[in-house]
Amino acid sequence: MPKTVATLLESAILWFLARLALVVVFVSSGLAKLIDFEGGLREMRGAGLEPAVFFNVATITVLLGGSLLVLLDRAAWLGAAVLSGFLLLTILIVHTFWNQSGGQAQVSLFFALEHVSVVGGLLAVAIASHRKHRDGGAGSR
Template identity: 55%
Template structure:
């Protein structure tokens, strides 16, 4: 079950990271639309963070670091891309939905990091400290 949880939480980030590498022109256009210049830098930096963070979680290596990387990515996306507070009513509503979704995913990432640490200490919990 632990492997399935890690696959599910990383699927979104892996697909986005690989899309940034496979559809470079589309990704560059996405970066330019968000006023992120130079587009090539933000595109490849995003892909690196998405794929590296996913690697840590998927392969159960420093899960906390992968979760922190992906959470930071989502928080920065909220601040720089989904600025619902600066948008017209209809655009703000859509952006707010993205923000709420990002916050829910951050909660999942925090949960998976906590579970990873708990799982590491699980064998020693049953032995008790005297």
């Protein structure tokens, strides 16, 4: 590997930007549900989740809390686990492609596959964070 690439990959700034890129979808969704609380309630009710207030507050907490742990690289494994659990639950509750047909089934399948891919990214961050902390590498805290 070229030295410049290795230096870039060991950069604390790139490590932060990678974590930020991974959680931006969770942060934006959590903030949207917080800022437009009524919209979040409609979303929960649309998914059949009652009491909607409880599920909206729980979702906001999971999305923002998990993202914060990943972003701060403090217990990133826990943040990654919480966000991964959230994604897997949304597949089972919302993106039930196996119970749908036609175009809706295809859209739900694509969302489910995307969620699985993001879970892979979250696992990679948890592994990398653990190794950085264990080895005292650049960018570790």
